[in-house]
Amino acid sequence: MGESSLPNAPLSERVRANLSFNNPLWKIFSRVGNNHYHPANNPDGILNLGVAENKMMRGELVKHLNPKLELTESQLGYGPDPSGSTKVREQIADMVNSHFAPVDPVLPAHITVHNGTTSAIDIFSYVTCDPGEGIMIAAPYYGGFDFDTFMRAKAPIVEVSMAPADMLHPERHVELMEAAYQKAVAEGILVRSIIFTNPHNPLGQCHPRALIENLLRFANRYNLHILFDEIYALSVFNTELNELGIDSGTEFHSVLSYPHLADLIDPSLVHVIHGMSKDFCFNGLRIGYLISPWNSTFINAVKTVSAFTWFSGTTEHVLTQFFSDPAWVAEFIQGNRRSLAQAYLHMARFLKRQNIPFIPSRAGHFIWVNLRRFCCSEGQSDGPGNEDEKEEEVTMAAADALFDRILDAGVYIAPGIVFHTHEPGWFRISFAAPQSEVDVGLTRLLKALAISG
Numbered sequence: 264m265g266e267s268s269l270p271n272a273p274l275s276e277r278v279r280a281n282l283s284f285n286n287p288l289w290k291i292f293s294r295v296g297n298n299h300y301h302p303a304n305n306p307d308g309i310l311n312l313g314v315a316e317n318k319m320m321r322g323e324l325v326k327h328l329n330p331k332l333e334l335t336e337s338q339l340g341y342g343p344d345p346s347g348s349t350k351v352r353e354q355i356a357d358m359v360n361s362h363f364a365p366v367d368p369v370l371p372a373h374i375t376v377h378n379g380t381t382s383a384i385d386i387f388s389y390v391t392c393d394p395g396e397g398i399m400i401a402a403p404y405y406g407g408f409d410f411d412t413f414m415r416a417k418a419p420i421v422e423v424s425m426a427p428a429d430m431l432h433p434e435r436h437v438e439l440m441e442a443a444y445q446k447a448v449a450e451g452i453l454v455r456s457i458i459f460t461n462p463h464n465p466l467g468q469c470h471p472r473a474l475i476e477n478l479l480r481f482a483n484r485y486n487l488h489i490l491f492d493e494i495y496a497l498s499v500f501n502t503e504l505n506e507l508g509i510d511s512g513t514e515f516h517s518v519l520s521y522p523h524l525a526d527l528i529d530p531s532l533v534h535v536i537h538g539m540s541k542d543f544c545f546n547g548l549r550i551g552y553l554i555s556p557w558n559s560t561f562i563n564a565v566k567t568v569s570a571f572t573w574f575s576g577t578t579e580h581v582l583t584q585f586f587s588d589p590a591w592v593a594e595f596i597q598g599n600r601r602s603l604a605q606a607y608l609h610m611a612r613f614l615k616r617q618n619i620p621f622i623p624s625r626a627g628h629f630i631w632v633n634l635r636r637f638c639c640s641e642g643q644s645d646g647p648g649n650e651d652e653k654e655e656e657v658t659m660a661a662a663d664a665l666f667d668r669i670l671d672a673g674v675y676i677a678p679g680i681v682f683h684t685h686e687p688g689w690f691r692i693s694f695a696a697p698q699s700e701v702d703v704g705l706t707r708l709l710k711a712l713a714i715s716g
C-alpha cells in the first residue's frame with residue numbers, strides 16, 4: 264500500500280539518515296540472498312567465501328556442547344544482569360587471563376557482555392561520541408564498522424586510507440593518522456575515538472608492537488578513546504606456520520599485556536572487544552564482550568544502555584557450558600589454529616599456482632587477494648590481462664563488474680569496496696571452510712576469471 268512514503272507518518276531524522284545511507288553490503292546481501300550453496304540440497308546455490316565464518320570446528324563444537332545443553336527452569340527467566348551474570352563474566356575473565364596474557368588479571372567487574380561484538384561497538388560509539396563526533400579508523404577496515412558507528416550513535420567515521428604496507432608500518436601508520444586527524448579538525452569534526460583492529464581484518468596480519476605504542480601515544484596526545492577490536496586474537500596461526508617451516512611474521516600481543524601502558528597513554532582511554540563469533544567459531548550465538556580494566560565510569564556508562572543488548576538466558580546457558588571446561592577450551596583454540604594454518608596453506612598454494620598476488624595471512628579466516636589483472640573495462644573481453652598493460656585502466660567500475668561475474672559463477676568473495684579500499688581489484692577470500700567446499704568455490708572462481716584449473 265506504500266504506507267512508508269505517507270507524509271503523515273514522519274520518521275525521526277536519525278533514522279531517515281539511515282534510510283539514505285548507501286552501503287555496498289546491502290546490494291550484495293540482496294543478491295546473495297537465501298540462495299546458499301549446499302552440496303546435496305542446493306548444489307547450484309551461491310558458495311559463500313565472502314563472510315568471515317569459521318565452519319571448520321563446528322562438528323567438534325556441536326559434539327562437545329550437545330550433551331551439556333539441558334535447560335533448567337531458572338534459565339527461562341530474565342537472568343540477573345543485562346550485561347551478563349557474575350558467573351559468565353567470571354568465566355570470560357578466566358578465559359582472557361589464560362589466553363590474552365594481561366599484565367594484571369582482568370576481573371568480572373571490567374567486563375560487560377552483549378548480544379554480539381557488533382552491539383558492543385555500537386555501544387562504544389554511543390558512549391564515546393555525541394552525534395556528529397568522529398571515530399578514526401584506518402582503511403581498509405571491516406565494513407560492519409560503517410553500521411556499528413553510525414546507525415544509532417551517528418558518529419561519522421574519519422577514514423584514514425592506507426596502502427597495506429603503511430597499515431603495518433610503525434611510523435607511516437601513525438603519520439597518516441595524525442594528518443587525517445588534523446584535516447578532520449580543520450573541517451570542524453570533533454574526533455573522540457579510534458577503532459583499531461588487531462589482528463587486522465581484512466589483511467590477516469598482526470600489527471607490530473612499535474606501531475601500537477606509537478598509536479597509543481597519538482591517542483593520548485588528543486585524549487581519544489581507543490577501542491582495540493581483538494576479535495581474531497586467538498585465530499593467529501603464525502606459530503603453526505613456523506612449525507611447517509614458513510616465516511611466522513609478526514606475533515600478536517593483546518594491548519592488555521603491555522607492561523608499561525601508563526607510560527604511553529592514560530589507561531582509562533583503552534578498551535578491548537572480543538566475542539564468540541570468530542575465535543570460538545560460534546557466530547550464531549551472538550555474544551561479544553567489552554573489557555575495560557581501567558575505566559569504571561566507562562563501564563557504568565555502558566551499563567546504562569546494556570538492557571538493549573541483553574541476551575537470552577538460554578544463550579547464557581550455552582555460553583557458560585562452553586566455558587565450563589577450560590582445558591577443553593585451550594585444546595579447542597589449539598586445534599582451531601592448526602586447522603586455520605592448513606586451510607590457509609591450501610588457499611595460498613592455489614593462489615600461487617594461479618599466479619594471483621596476495622598478502623600472506625597469519626591470522627583470521629581470510630586472505631587479501633589482488634585480482635586487478637582480471638578487471639577489465641566494459642566492452643573488453645574477459646580473461647586475464649597483462650598486469651602492466653592494465654595498470655592504467657582499472658577502475659572501481661571494472662572491479663565491480665568482475666565482482667558481478669564472480670557472483671554469476673556461483674561464488675561470493677568480498678569486494679574491496681566493502682572494506683573502503685581505494686585501490687580497485689582487491690578482494691577478501693575466506694578459507695575457513697571444509698576443503699571440499701572451498702574447492703567448489705575456487706573452481707567457480709577460476710571459471711569467472713576464465714583460467715583453466
Ligand SMILES: Cc1ncc(COP(=O)(O)O)c(C=O)c1O
Pocket residue numbers: 315379380381382405407460464492494538539540546550551
Ligand atoms: C573486525 C570485526 N569486528 C567485529 C565483528 C562483528 O562480530 P560479531 O559477530 O560478534 O558481531 C566482525 C565480524 O566479521 C569483525 O570482523
